[in-house]
Amino acid sequence: MNLEDQIQNLPTGPGVYLMRDQAGKVLYIGKAKNLRNRVRTYFGKSGDARFLLQFLMPKVRQVETFLTDTEKEALILENTLIKKHKPRHNIDLKDDKTYFSLRFSIQDKFPKLTLVRRVKRDGARYFGPYASSAAVKETLRILRSLFPLRTCNDANFRNRSRPCLNFQIKKCLGPCCGLVSPEKYGQLVQEVILFLEGKNSQLIELLQERMTAASENLDFEEAARIRDQIGSVEQTLEKQKAVSPTPNDQDVFAFHRQGDAWEFQILFCRRGILVGNKSFHFSRINLPEEEALSAFLRQYYAEEPSIPHEVLLPLPVEDEALFAEWLSEKRGGKVEVHAPRRGEKKSLVEMARKNAEHAFQKKVDEGENLSLLLQELKQKLRLRTLPHRIECFDISNLFGTLAVGSKVSFRDGKPDPSQYRHYRVHAPSFPDDYAMMYEVLKRRYAKLETDQEKPDLLVVDGGKGQLNVALAVLDELGLRDLSAVGLAKDKGPVAKKITERTADKIYLPNVKDPILLGRSGALRYLQRIRDEAHRFAITYHKKLRGKRGFQTLLDEIPGIGGVKKKALLREFGNLQKMQEASAERLGQVKPLTRKDAQTVFAFFHPPHGNCGMRNADCGMKDTKA
Ligand code: SF4
Known part of the structure; x- marks a missing residue:
C-alpha cells in the first residue's frame, strides 16, 4: 500500500503514530487526538509540513498507529515509545539523574x-x-x-x-x-x-x-x-533572592533557537524564590516551536521531577489542558499551565529566555554547539554536506626512518577510536613527506568501498603539497566527490602578530590562497582533530623507535661507522642526551670530524615535516605548507 493510501486508512481516534523509513527504522513518533487529521498535516502545504517535509518526509515510507482510549493515554504511550525507539527526529531527553x-x-x-x-x-x-x-x-x-x-x-x-x-x-x-x-x-x-x-x-x-x-x-x-x-x-x-510575588511553586520554561539547534531553560521558583535553573541542549531538531516545546515538556515531566503548582510557558501549546490534567494527576493536586502575556509572570518567562540565549551562546563560544560548528565548517570550507565524519592523517618519521602514518576519525564532534588506524610506511627511506602521505592515503581509500560509513571530509596535516597529494589519490581512486582540505601551521608575519594557534592556514582545493579562520570554533575543532592525529602518529612512532633500539638507529646515520658509533655511545650513553647535544658538542667527540658532527646533528634535527612532530617531543622546524 502506498503512503497516501495508508494515510487515507488511518483511524480518526486518539493515539500514537510512528513514521518509519524503507528499512522499517522509526524516524518520528507523535501523538494525536485524531490520528488521520494529524498525520495529514505533515503532507499539507502549511503547518508542520514547512519544517518537516524537507528533512523527514522524503524518507517516510510507512506510518504505523496505536489507538488509545484517551489522549492522555496517547501522551503516556508516546513517551514510552520515544524512550524505546529513540527516533532521530524526536526530542529525546536523556535520563537525567542530576536533579x-x-x-x-x-x-x-x-x-x-x-x-x-x-x-x-x-x-x-x-x-x-x-x-x-x-x-x-x-x-x-x-x-x-x-x-x-x-x-x-x-x-x-x-x-x-x-x-x-x-x-x-x-x-x-x-x-x-x-x-x-x-x-x-x-x-x-x-x-x-x-x-x-x-x-x-x-x-x-x-x-x-x-x-x-x-x-x-x-x-x-x-x-x-x-x-x-x-x-x-x-x-x-x-541571601535568598525573591523573583516572583506569588507564594506558589513555579517552573518557568523558555527556549532559544538557531536553525535546528535549541537550548531549553527551566527556572525553578519555589515560594517566589529562584532556587535553581537548568539548561538542555538539542541539535538537529526540525520541529515547529510549539511542537518542540510540547514534546520537551512531556519528556521532562515524564521523568517525575518535583511538580510545581504552576508551569509558565513562552507560548501556548495545543495540548495545554491535557498537559495540565496529566500533571495534576501526577502531582496529586491542581497544576496550572499557561503562557503569560504580561506582568510579573511574563517577566519571569523573559528571564528564562535570556538565560537560554546566554547558555546557547556560551556553548557556541566554547565550540560545543555541534550543529552550528558543522554548519560553520561547511560554509567556511565550501563543502557540499555537513562534515559529520571527518578523517585526518598525519605522518611521523625520523629522517625518513621508522615512518608511520596515522588516521583518526571524528564523528559528530567526538573521536571515534574504533576507526583509528596506524600505517607502517614502506615507501622511501629518505624523508619524502609527500610520498609517505600518498602511500597512506592510497592504502586507506582503496578500501573505502568496503567501509560501512564514508567520511564527509578528509583533512591532511600540511599545506598545498599535502592537499595536492590527497586530491591526486582521490582522483586516481575515482573518489572526486570526497571533500579534502589541508591544515598547516603558519610561521609567517601574520602568525607573529596573532597567536600561532589562530594563524593556522587552511588550504582548499582549487583555491590559490589559504584561508584563515581566526578564533573560530571551527578552527579549534579542526586543530583538535589534527592534534589527535599527530598524537596518534607520534605514539606509534615512539613505540617503533623504542623497539628498534638506540644502536640500530645510529646505523641509519650516513658516514658514521662502528668506531664513531661506539664513541658516541660511550660519550652520551642514551639517545636523549645525544639528541639534545649541539653540533659543537658532538664535534668534541673523538674521532668525529666537524662534518660528522653536523651530519649527526642534522639526523636528529631534520626540518619539521619529516619527523611529523611539532611539540616538545622534537623541536624541529615545520616545513609543511
Ligand atoms: S538520633 Fe541523633 S544522637 Fe542519636 S544516633 Fe541519630 S544523630 Fe546521633
Missing part, C-alpha cells in the same frame, strides 16, 4: 532530611528541585547548622543505646535515646518546614516567641541559643 530534592520524612515520629534524586508519593515532604548537588549540599549544610535534626539512618536510629557524637557537639537532640520529647522535636520540624517553604517572617516570629518564653521561664541558656539561631537564619535568608 536533587530534599526529602523530609514527616511521617516518622522523628523525621530526618535526606537528599534524593526521585520524588515519590510516600508521605514524606519534598523540597526542590536543586539543579546541582553543590546547591543542595549547601542548603543541607545550612539547615544542619541551624536546626539540630537527626542525621543517622533508620536502622542505626532504632538500635542506639547511647547518642552519637552529634549529640555531644549539640548537632542533634538525641531522639534515639529519648533525650528529647516528640513535641520538642516536632517544633524543630515545624521550623525546618517554615525555612524550606520560604516563610521567613513566620519563622522569625516563631523563634522570637520561643525566645521570649524561654527567658520568661528563666531558661537563659535556651533563650541565648534561640537568639543566635535567629541571627543565623536572618543572615541566611538575606
Whole structure:
C-alpha cells in the first residue's frame, strides 16, 4: 500500500503514530487526538509540513498507529515509545539523574532530611528541585547548622543505646535515646518546614516567641541559643533572592533557537524564590516551536521531577489542558499551565529566555554547539554536506626512518577510536613527506568501498603539497566527490602578530590562497582533530623507535661507522642526551670530524615535516605548507 493510501486508512481516534523509513527504522513518533487529521498535516502545504517535509518526509515510507482510549493515554504511550525507539527526529531527553530534592520524612515520629534524586508519593515532604548537588549540599549544610535534626539512618536510629557524637557537639537532640520529647522535636520540624517553604517572617516570629518564653521561664541558656539561631537564619535568608510575588511553586520554561539547534531553560521558583535553573541542549531538531516545546515538556515531566503548582510557558501549546490534567494527576493536586502575556509572570518567562540565549551562546563560544560548528565548517570550507565524519592523517618519521602514518576519525564532534588506524610506511627511506602521505592515503581509500560509513571530509596535516597529494589519490581512486582540505601551521608575519594557534592556514582545493579562520570554533575543532592525529602518529612512532633500539638507529646515520658509533655511545650513553647535544658538542667527540658532527646533528634535527612532530617531543622546524 502506498503512503497516501495508508494515510487515507488511518483511524480518526486518539493515539500514537510512528513514521518509519524503507528499512522499517522509526524516524518520528507523535501523538494525536485524531490520528488521520494529524498525520495529514505533515503532507499539507502549511503547518508542520514547512519544517518537516524537507528533512523527514522524503524518507517516510510507512506510518504505523496505536489507538488509545484517551489522549492522555496517547501522551503516556508516546513517551514510552520515544524512550524505546529513540527516533532521530524526536526530542529525546536523556535520563537525567542530576536533579536533587530534599526529602523530609514527616511521617516518622522523628523525621530526618535526606537528599534524593526521585520524588515519590510516600508521605514524606519534598523540597526542590536543586539543579546541582553543590546547591543542595549547601542548603543541607545550612539547615544542619541551624536546626539540630537527626542525621543517622533508620536502622542505626532504632538500635542506639547511647547518642552519637552529634549529640555531644549539640548537632542533634538525641531522639534515639529519648533525650528529647516528640513535641520538642516536632517544633524543630515545624521550623525546618517554615525555612524550606520560604516563610521567613513566620519563622522569625516563631523563634522570637520561643525566645521570649524561654527567658520568661528563666531558661537563659535556651533563650541565648534561640537568639543566635535567629541571627543565623536572618543572615541566611538575606541571601535568598525573591523573583516572583506569588507564594506558589513555579517552573518557568523558555527556549532559544538557531536553525535546528535549541537550548531549553527551566527556572525553578519555589515560594517566589529562584532556587535553581537548568539548561538542555538539542541539535538537529526540525520541529515547529510549539511542537518542540510540547514534546520537551512531556519528556521532562515524564521523568517525575518535583511538580510545581504552576508551569509558565513562552507560548501556548495545543495540548495545554491535557498537559495540565496529566500533571495534576501526577502531582496529586491542581497544576496550572499557561503562557503569560504580561506582568510579573511574563517577566519571569523573559528571564528564562535570556538565560537560554546566554547558555546557547556560551556553548557556541566554547565550540560545543555541534550543529552550528558543522554548519560553520561547511560554509567556511565550501563543502557540499555537513562534515559529520571527518578523517585526518598525519605522518611521523625520523629522517625518513621508522615512518608511520596515522588516521583518526571524528564523528559528530567526538573521536571515534574504533576507526583509528596506524600505517607502517614502506615507501622511501629518505624523508619524502609527500610520498609517505600518498602511500597512506592510497592504502586507506582503496578500501573505502568496503567501509560501512564514508567520511564527509578528509583533512591532511600540511599545506598545498599535502592537499595536492590527497586530491591526486582521490582522483586516481575515482573518489572526486570526497571533500579534502589541508591544515598547516603558519610561521609567517601574520602568525607573529596573532597567536600561532589562530594563524593556522587552511588550504582548499582549487583555491590559490589559504584561508584563515581566526578564533573560530571551527578552527579549534579542526586543530583538535589534527592534534589527535599527530598524537596518534607520534605514539606509534615512539613505540617503533623504542623497539628498534638506540644502536640500530645510529646505523641509519650516513658516514658514521662502528668506531664513531661506539664513541658516541660511550660519550652520551642514551639517545636523549645525544639528541639534545649541539653540533659543537658532538664535534668534541673523538674521532668525529666537524662534518660528522653536523651530519649527526642534522639526523636528529631534520626540518619539521619529516619527523611529523611539532611539540616538545622534537623541536624541529615545520616545513609543511
Ligand atoms: S544522637 Fe542519636 S538520633 Fe541523633 S544523630 Fe546521633 S544516633 Fe541519630
